Every structure is written in C-alpha cells, then in structure tokens.
Amino acid sequence: MSRRKKQNPFPGGLVGGSYKPLKDGDVEKIHKATMKVFENTGIQVNDERALKAFHDAGAQVDFDQKMVKATEDWIMKTIKTAPESITLYGREDKHNMDLDGFKVYIGTGGTATNVLDIDTGKRRPSTMEDVQKAARLVDALENIHYFVISCFPNELEKENVDVNRFYGALRNTTKHVMGGVYTKEGVRNIAKYAEMIAGSKEALLEKPFVSFITCVMSPLVMDKDYTDLMLTAIETGLPLATPTAPMAGSTSPGTLAGTLVQMNAEALSGVLLTQIVNPGHPVLYSCVPTTSDLRTGAFCFGSIEMGMMNAACAQLSRFYRLPNYTTAGVNEAKIPDIQSGYESMATTMLCALAGSNYIHDAAGLLESGMSISYEQYVVDNDILGMCMRAVKGIEVNDETLATEVINDVGPAGNYLSHEHTVMNMNKEFFYNKVSDRNTRARWEIEGEIDAREKARRMAIEILKTHKPLFIDQHIEQKIIQEIPGMLSEWLD
Amino acid sequence: MTQIMEDIIENLIDGQTKKVVALVEQAIAEGIAAKDILNKGLLAGMNEVGVLFKEGELFVPEVLVSAKAMNAGMEVIKPLLKEGDIQKSGTVLLATVKGDLHDIGVNLVAMMLEGAGYEVVNIGVDASPEKIVESVKKIQPDLIGMSAMLTTTMASMKDTITALEESGLSDKVKIMVGGSPVSKDYADKIGANYAGDATAAVELANELLGR
Ligand code: B12
DSSP states (O other): OOOOOOOOSSOTTEEOOOOOSSOHHHHHHHHHHHHHIIIIIOEEEOOHHHHHHHHHTTOEEETTTTEEEOOHHHHHHHHTTSOSOEEEOOSSGGGOEEEOTTEEEEOOOOOBSEEEOTTTOOEEEOOHHHHHHHHHHHHHOTTOOOEEOOBOOTTSOHHHHHHHHHHHHHHHOSSOEEEEOOOHHHHHHHHHHHHHHHSSHHHHHHSOOEEEEOOBBTTTEEOHHHHHHHHHHHHHTOOEEOOBOOEETTTBOSSHHHHHHHHHHHHHHHHHHHHHHSTTOOEEEEBOOEEEETTTTEEESSOHHHHHHHHHHHHHHHHTTOOEEEEOSOOSOSSSSHHHHHHHHHHHHHHHHHTOSEEESOSSEEGGGTEEEHHHHHHHHHHHHHHHHHHHOOOOSHHHHOHHHHHHHOTTOOSTTOHHHHHHHHHHOOOOSSSOOSOHHHHHHTTOOOHHHHHHHHHHHHHHHOOOOOOOHHHHHHHHHHSTTOOSOOOO | OOHHHHHHHHHHHTTOHHHHHHHHHHHHHTTOOHHHIIIIIIIHHHHHHHHHHHTTSSOHHHHHHHHHHHHHHHHHHGGGOOTTSSOOOOEEEEEEBTTOOOOHHHHHHHHHHHHTTOEEEEOOSSBOHHHHHHHHHHHOOSEEEEEOOSTTTTHHHHHHHHHHHHTTOTTTSEEEEESTTOOHHHHHHHTOEEOSSHHHHHHHHHHHTTO
16 A cells, blocks of 8 residues: 655754854854963873874974963864864765754764663663664664764673674664774774775775764863874774863863863864874864762753753854764663653753754763663654754745635634645654653553653564664674674674 | 556545546446445545554544545545445534533544544534434434533533433434543443544444444
8 A cells, every 4th residue: 555654854964053052252252262271271191192293293292291282373274174074974875974064963872881671670781782772773763863882881801892882883773883992902993894894995984884982081181091092093094073071160160161161172182183193084073061060069961051062062163164073962860751851852952953963972871871771762762853853943935834725724614634734744743752642541541651661662662673784794704703802693 | 456446545545636536437437336436445445544544654634635535536426326335334413512612622523533434413512402402303313422621511411411311312322422521430420432532433433333
C-alpha cells in the first residue's frame, strides 16, 4: 500500500541565530578583554613541543615560566588559516553535517563512567556493551545528529580503551563519531583503521567520519598530557575539538562576561596551536562554559547561565569566523525525571535558537555527565526535535497565511478535513514520541506509565529491532588482526 | 483483485478525490458491477485507512480526506446500486446535551464515525431530552451518542435516558456518552456506554452494533 514515508521536516542544519544573548557591542568588548588577557596574563603551556611551536610562530614565550603571551595582531593573523566552515561526515552521506554560519546540529556527549542499567534502573559502571548500545540507539533516533562517544568501558585496560571505544561506536552508527582520547597510540591506531574503512588516507581526509576531542584546562592552562595528545591528533589530519570547561565562580570569574573572556582565551589557544602546527587544520572553536553552585561549590552543567553562555559562544565564534562546538542538554539529575527534562530543554533550546553549529552533550547524559541513561536518549530525542522545530520558526507567506482556506471553511466550520491541513500537518508540527497526549482514559488503559517508563520501553524495542549498517566483514577482520588490543567479539 | 480496484484503494488512501471519482467512472465503463466497486474498492480502501490510522501511519485529517474521497465515489455509484447491495452499517444520532454549547469534540466523533462508514445525524448543541426523543422517533437511529463538557450539564444525559425509557425507545437504540468530565463509572451508573475519544467512539460503535 502507499504508506508514504514521512521525512523529518526539522532535520539538522536548519539555520538558527534569532537568540542573541550578547548585544553587538558586547561581542567586541569580550574580544578586546580577551586580547588583554593574552597580552598581560598569558597562558601556561606545559608541553615543550607546543612551547617551541608558539615561539617559532612569533608569540612571546617565557620558556622558564612556560608562559605564552601574544598580541591581538598576531592572534588574529594566526587564526586566519583556520577554516570558516567544516563538514563532518557520516559513514552514510545522509548524516553529513555542514558546520557553517548559524546552522544547527545537536548530538550526544561523553564520557560518562556509569550507566543506569536498562533492566534494573540501577547505576553501574559502564562497559563496551554500553558504548555499542548507546551508539546503536542514537543511530535509530532521528533527531540526534551525531554521536560523541557516550561512556567509558571500565572493564578494559587503559591502553586498549581508545581503539575499542571508537570502533564500538563506528560499528554501530553511520552518523559522525567524535570522541575523547586517552593515549597517543590509540589516536594513531584509530586513524589507521579509519583509513582502512575509508579505503585510503586520502579518502578519509576528504570525508572524515571520525574526529577527536582533546582538552584545554581552566584557568588558562594547556596541560602536558592533553597537549601531547592534541599534537598527535593534529598529525592525523582529522577534525579536532579542543574544548575548555571553565566553571564560573570557581575556575573562572564569578560573572558570565568574565567567564566568557577567559573561556575565549582558552578556546582560541586550542585553535592557535592547531593553526601553528598545521595551518588550515579543521578545528572547532570549542566551548564548555559552566557554572558552580556557590551554595556548595558544586559543578553545574544544567544551569540556565550555562545555556546562556554557550549560546553566546555562537556569536563569539562568528566574530572569529570559526565553526563552533558548544555544550548543552546535560543536567544534574540522578535519574531521568522532571529535573533532567527541564534542565536539558532549557540549555539546548537556548543554544539551538542561538544557531550553535555543534551542540554536544545534549542527549543521554545525567548527573553532570557522570552517567548515561538509555531512557534519557529517547527523551532527549523528543527535546532535540522540539528545539529544531523552534529553530525553523514561523513561516509566513500567502500559502501559510491561508486567507482562502479561512474563507473556504468560514465561521463555525472546521479545518480538520481540509486539504490545506493535510498539506501542512507534517511540515508545520512536531510530533513528540514520548509525550502522552491521549485522554486520561486511554492513558489508564495503557498502564498509567510515565515518560521515563515509556522511553524505557521504546529504548528496549529499538535495541531489539534496530540493526545499523555494520562495517564490511573483511575490513573488520583485517582491523581485528592488525590493530593491537582490539576485541574480537562484537555485538550482533 | 484487478488493477483498477488497487488504484481506487491507493488513491482513496491518498485522499485523491478527483482520481477516485475518475477511477470509479472508468470501472463502471469497463462493466464492473457497482456492488464490487463498493466492496472491493471503496470499502476495502477505507478498511485499509482504518488500519493505517490505528498504526499511527495516517493522521486524523488524512482519514477525513479519505472519507470525503470515498463519499465522492459513493455518489457516482449510488444510482447503480440495487436494494441490498449496501450493507447498512448503521445510523448514529449525535447531540451535545442541554445547556452545553461545546461541539468540537462531538464533531470530531461525527467525522470519524462517517469515515468508518456510519450514517451520522448530528442534531447539534443544547439538545434537550425532549428534542432528542423527537429526533429518535423521526430518524430511528441504531445508536445515540451524547456529549457533555460541563459537570453541570452531565445530568442532562441521565434525564435524556429517563425520557427515552418513558417513551419506550430505550431498548430500540444503544446509547453511548462522552466528553471530558464524563467517565466510565458515570456511564455505568446511568446505563450508558463510554468512549474517551473519537477513535474509541468508533470502536465502541462497532462493538455495540456488532460490526
Ligand atoms: C473550546 C472550549 C470552549 C469553547 C467551546 C467552542 C465550541 N464550539 O465547542 C467555548 C469558548 C464556547 C467554551 C465555553 C465555555 N466553557 Co469551555 N472549554 C473549551 C475547552 C478549552 C476545549 C474543549 C474541546 O473542544 N476540546 C477538544 C475536543 C477534541 O476534545 P473533547 O471535547 O474532550 O472531545 C473528545 C472526547 O471528550 C470525546 N467525546 C466528546 N464528546 C463525545 C461524545 C460521545 C458520544 C463520545 C463517545 C465521545 C465524545 O471524543 C472527543 C474527540 O476525541 C475545554 C477544556 C478542555 N481541555 O477540555 C473547556 C471546558 C470544557 N469549558 C469549561 C467551561 C467552564 C466553559 C464555560 C462555562 C466558561 C464560561 N464561564 O463561560 C462556557 C460554557 C458554555 C456552554 N454553555 O457550554 C470547563 C468545564 C469545567 C467543568 N468540568 O464543568 C472546561 C473543562 C475548561 C476548564 N478547565 O475550566 N468552552
């Protein structure tokens, strides 16, 4: 029969930008203040190679103090080589993402060390099985646009984590895979098997379906190990995010503007190093500004200020003509509940309306990123869909103004059976999957379940039925044989 | 099944009224019996629509547009149908009870019942027990559906049932009730059947009339 496959009317890549938490003059003020920090305070770089690179490129380097200072002219000249937009690819082209302008894509985040078990609901240490299942779930959830590797496989030796985590993700979704890394060997081996999957190094770099995250530390430090990893990641040529996560009030000033200034210096440091070492390297202006709850000092990922600051990053990144990586949708709730719902929605919505290119952490995470939950991915799929709907905005034209239709139906008529309604019902409205919109009677018949239980059942069903496009058997065998530390058994 | 019947079904599901009418005319020209066009084309299509709606594939507006297409096709073959060709699925009388002016919900129920092949007579809002009794005598429905949206007007459902009993009509018709303050318990208490929404109303009608 003619079942029309309804296509997603609110896909990734819609253009946001209507919410602007910073007034135009404010962006310039934050920029100027950041330049002052670079000139007067500087950043500490605890890696010899990086220090030398900054020096050779013309920054002022104090090798004894390991401090790098720089002028506005030098900074603006040096970041110029960074691409203004980047395409992150999926293993299937339908998942490619064009990070440009105010285009919006939203996805998951990591790296949690725990998971709420889907059967018992109890928190337990996460494993490789959870990495794979989370990837598979995300593969099936249409409003989650990419997969940042969700959790840490606690059962593995540290040196085997990188290759297996990335492979478990890549194998279970054809959406773009990005992840944090722990060892240099791991970074190199991931690049190596990614080349095998792509067919060649050239093919991989032309359509990179995998990318890395290496961090900058607040306040104002490029850490020894992470910078070493960053340099290794740059060598692979794959796209890179270099996020920094200041906490307003504890590791950055107790004002939003001050936190943005310091974060801007840190985010630009990552961009600067990539461009010095490899001009033109695909890098994201990467931001994780957070807050502290000053009643206790607790870290806050779900605060409203966090949403506002991350939204502001979209404006800052446009000022520097760089694509951005921002953070939203993660929360402090311990289980999927009312708190996880409103915190996730608030920050993700702000970033989406601001036109952030790559909003990460926005699905599946709970407990300030310490835990993932299968139900939460399904709930967030609804939240992300609502955000993308809002990004699309209200379309006003002769067809949507509908004066002829109003005339057709007239007073006391109804629009339910009008062609115009049928024509528009899929493109004008977002249909939540978790939200219960039935009558109370029907809700009672269906077992009086709440959103968490409904999402849990949906997650179980997806995991039972959804089969991703796996990696070619021959290539998989070759990878397992040639790459040290690879597991040989993978989820069917 | 012949190709043309498949085409009728396909276009009915797509709500293509003009194409359905054209195809029905073509089928008549090809000499296919009106009864077969009805059963193997139009009604078979609406059955499929019902299934797709239940599965969440089709939305309410689509069902209603399909129903419109079916009715348009019906108009073409009606003059050709012989006595007994149409299995009467039943007549439903709908009303919003006395003192109550809410009719959005009951209109939706009416449209869904029509979509399912019922003949629906909606006598409108603020219908007193007397008016309903009069209408039942005139129309002789198989089923009465009463809607009330106000706690204060719910009592009029009971009054109507009493009036029907007093006129000796109550065992000639089935009765269903609905509306947001109405519940299954209340319906049981007044001797009526309850459905919570328009889809459930169709299911209930099918059940009560043995379809
Ligand atoms: C729209 C509306 C109005 C409109 C009605 C327009 C119209 N043409 O119908 C207007 C503005 C006129 C109105 C007026 C009033 N309203 Co009013 N109204 C509503 C509202 C917001 C929505 C009703 C609706 O259309 N829902 C959408 C439809 C699709 O759903 P539905 O009606 O529930 O129908 C579904 C089912 O119930 C079922 N069903 C319905 N009928 C039947 C029949 C059968 C046989 C079956 C099987 C199933 C069935 O199937 C339907 C489809 O799925 C409700 C609030 C609410 N959430 O329900 C208040 C509400 C019903 N109104 C209310 C009130 C108080 C009033 C007024 C008294 C306000 C005033 N002070 O003036 C007046 C009363 C007017 C009057 N005498 O009737 C209260 C009733 C409280 C109560 N329990 O008594 C409500 C609940 C709002 C509230 N919370 O206060 N209202």
